[in-house]
Amino acid sequence: xxxxxxxxxxxxxxxxxxxxxxxxxxxxxxxxxxxxxxxxxxxxxxxxxxxxxxxxx
Numbered sequence: 501x502x503x504x505x506x507x508x509x510x511x512x513x514x515x516x517x518x519x520x521x522x523x524x525x526x527x528x529x530x531x532x533x534x535x536x537x538x539x540x541x542x543x544x545x546x547x548x549x550x551x552x553x554x555x556x557x
Contacts, residue, residue: 546552
């Protein structure tokens with residue numbers, strides 16, 4: 501690869517181009533974010549119904 505090609509792939513912040521992630525990695529991240537979202541939603545419901553107290557009182 502010539503020096504001109506390498507400069508073209510470089511980003512303005514000095515980092516090189518990152519290849520797109522694989523489908524398996526992307527799907528794995530989607531499941532992880534979905535599970536995290538459901539956990540947060542469940543905690544919000546528990547706090548809203550008073551099952552879990554945020555401030556003891």
